[in-house]
Amino acid sequence: MAASASRNMVVFFLGLFVLLLPLVSGGAIHEILRSKGLPEGLLPKAVKSFSLDESGRLDVYLDRPCYAKFDNRVLFDSVVRGNLSYGALTGMAGLSQEELFLWLPVKDIKVEDPGSGVILFDIGVAHKQLSISLFEYPPDCSPEDADRIVTPSSGFLGRKAGREGTAEQR
Known part of the structure; x- marks a missing residue:
């Protein structure tokens, strides 16, 4: 009886460890993406941490907003x-793509046919097909312009006046 209780306790703590592991390290998120049929490079190297619950809800945390380049x-x-x-x-939520000088929120990312070499980005007004090879490796993420980029949620499409000044000042 004691051996059974001991074994149950080991199984419990091992299961708890597996559930909490994603909360500890940002690097493991890229491996999880790969295990889910998605390329590792969908998220930047700068992931600080993340959480993934049993329903598939994923929250990825970065130190600060930043931008990268795919297409x-x-x-x-x-x-x-x-x-x-x-x-x-x-x-x-939390990912926007620049299209024709506008920042549009990315709603969905899908790899419907892994053999096609294509990944689909749903940016609301359009679906964009990109080569999956653009996402082989996690990109570097640069914060220097992130504080000057205005997304639709902030009420203006374009760039904030920053170091360059406003249009009237130039």
């Missing part, structure tokens, strides 16, 4: 959220 520039907020399932990251 076009993308802006990662300090928290990126979405629902992770095999081949898809849906219902996203």
Whole structure:
């Protein structure tokens, strides 16, 4: 009886460790993406930590907003959220992509046919197909312009006046 209780306790703590491991390290998120049929390079190297619950709700934490370049520039907020399932990251918040001088929120990312070499970005007004090879490796994420980029949620599409000044000052 004592051996059974001891074994149950070991199983319990091992299960708890497995559940809490994603909260500890940001590097493991790239491996999780790969295990879910998505490329590792969807999220930047700068991931500080993340949480993934049993329903697939993913919260990724960065030290600060930053931007990277895939096909076009993308802006990662300090928290990126979405629902992770095999081949898809849906219902996203915290990721915007620059299209024709506008910053549009990325709503879904999907790999519908892994053999096609194509990844699909849903940016609301359009679906954009990109080569999956653009996402092989986690990109570097640069914070220097992130404080000057204004996304649709802040009420203006374009760039904030920053070091360059406003249009009237130039």
